[in-house]
Amino acid sequence: MEIKQTIDKEYNEKMSSFRWVICGLLFLATTVNYMDRQVLSLTWKDFISPEFHWTDADYGVITAIFSIVYAVANLFAGRFIDWMGTKKGYLWAIGVWSAGACLHALCGWATEHTVGLHDAAEMVSATGTVASLVAITSVYYFIAARVVLAVGESGNFPAAVKVTAEYFPKRDRAYATAIFNAGATVGALAAPVSIPPLARFFQNMGVGNGWEMAFIVIGGLGFVWMGLWMFYYKKPASNPRVNKAELAYIELDNHSDETPAEKADKEDNNKDVI
Template identity: 65%
Template sequence: MLATPSKHTAGSGTESRGQQHISKYRWTICSLLFFATTINYLDRQVLSLTWKDFLVPEFHWTDSDYGTITALFSIFYAISMLFAGRFVDWMDTKKGFLWAIAIWSAGAVLHAWCGIATAGIINGDWFVGFEGAKESLETVSNVALVTSTSVTLFIFARFVLALGEAGNFPAAIKATAEYFPKKDRALSTSIFNSGATVGALLAPLTIPFIAHAWGWEMAFIVIGLLGFVWMGFWIYMYKKPEVHPRVTRGELEYIQQDLVQHDPVTEPTIAAPKKISFASCFKYRQTWAFALGKFMTDGVWWFYLFWTPAYLKDIYGMDSTQSALPLFVLYVITLLSIIGGWLPTFFVERKGMNPYEGRMRAMLIFAFFPLLALLAQPLGTITYWLPVIIIGIAGAAHQAWSANIFSTIGDMFPKRAIATITGIGGMAGGVGSFLINKGSGVLFEHAGRTNMQFAGFEGKEAGYFIIFSICAVAYLIGWRIMKWLVPKYSPIADQ
């Protein structure tokens, strides 16, 4: 049996009461992970909601410039994810998460000074303030120099943001594995993962209005500071469940029920477990299944996240405040993703499936909903609300898919390897995101410049139809690859 700390020692009155009461502190930890993910997505959304209305007039960016910035963010994120998981496994959950959110919050705030830095590099105006930087750049006749300098500086700020944000999901998945038994991990993951939707939901209701009231720079600063506030709560509230005074003996036994059942996926309870080396992770088909599933689908979500505000601007002429309501409705629909945590539990408890089989069955169902994206552009000729609703449904399907694909790691790998495998999959997802974001920017600029025609659409409408079509089929392809690599439940036992 698993040895437990002295606060749960046999014979104590505390234990007797604890055995009769299962506390629910694990859901408090889940709420902290939810808020961290919300802040994570708020920080990465500031750029997408300000670039068309504020940064293009100031820095003269094109779609390709923006595509380059978002694509490189994706590749920075991908590379960082590869090491972030290992870093979190090394630092452990509490310290690893603190480092991650501190770095990404600093990176978010750093964006605000890119305008001043551009004016300083070009004109030597380093101490002019935000408005002074705008006035300084208006005097520059070489527009290309302003564009290239500002793009470079924003790329650097995105690098710092990506470096920190890469730690969010490895740390959150690891915390979930520490605080929840396997049968509850999809639900808890879907709850904290819905923070991505809530962050995207709050972004259009806050960021454009902050930018219009106080300047685009303050939007980056105000949103970026939220991460530092979260750090105070994490320091005070997070400890391992076996040593946390708020976790009763009953709750600890519930959390560790997989250990009691001697599940081969979990660590030995007496002997110190051997480490799984980084290189050895790649010899498992389970690693490749997770990584390729992320590669095929992560870019879809990031495309919707980064390009939907631009889509409403390009196709329907909406500025950032006018698009606030459609984007709000879109992400409200995305909240339906919470079903992603319930459905596999239904398959496991009611249908008798093992966790992996239940998750894969649920993921197949979710993979069909993105096919609606094939109709987004055709139906958009009727009203913009139809593509908004369709993108919302596709986004909900993605988040439901995402919660379950993350949970497959805990199904098949020991806890000590979870953050590392999460990082590997995140890197693969980032590479897919790089390709779709850079490709979208180039395609949209080309389509608009040449009035490209495709499938009855012209210009940028044709470009968006092509990308929507790619997004529509990505999940079924990803599911088929995963099922081919790991056709049945096959956990990695300790070596």
């Protein structure tokens, strides 16, 4: 608090708080991230399985492949964000995962045309070999959509952490990280109370079997977020919404009279104490 007051006096203006707007956007992105990945788990049993004749094993295969791809993609996501930068990197990440989420809605249409059926009703009433073919074909299409989703979602946390480092001094980074990370819990809590009713609503309206629109609506939230990100995000030093006092606070760690050698000695002494 004393540091903020000192900076306010030094720059003769009250510090702006735009860094918390950026933190709020990170929170929203993380919330959407966790909602997107849960649409399948919340719709497959009641909406998707009857249409494609899935078993628990089919759903398990799709989930396992998503988890594997997500884990592998995480190994490269951070490097990608470092290379692209936070603005473009985050846009690419959420653009890819939102596209992947929406692609799930096309899996039914793709299965119909691949198997040679005319509509969802024919898939539901299929038996024997045709039912097995529908199940196998649809699983492959859903796996493809889940791979796209996993690759995109792997970029969320590396991008959010990098943005936090850009917009917050070390003294506030743990708090800011905790806020955006809370989006994972909020998304996990919001999904069960919103996605099944959403799917049921569109099903009752006769828009497909409902699950398609659930993927499109939740996936579309990511594209809305992209618009907000393009409008609001710039580096702190070039962002007109960040005044000089806030910029000085953000760059607090850079305002040091210590030489690199003195900093190194200080770090070594701290290690010795530990």
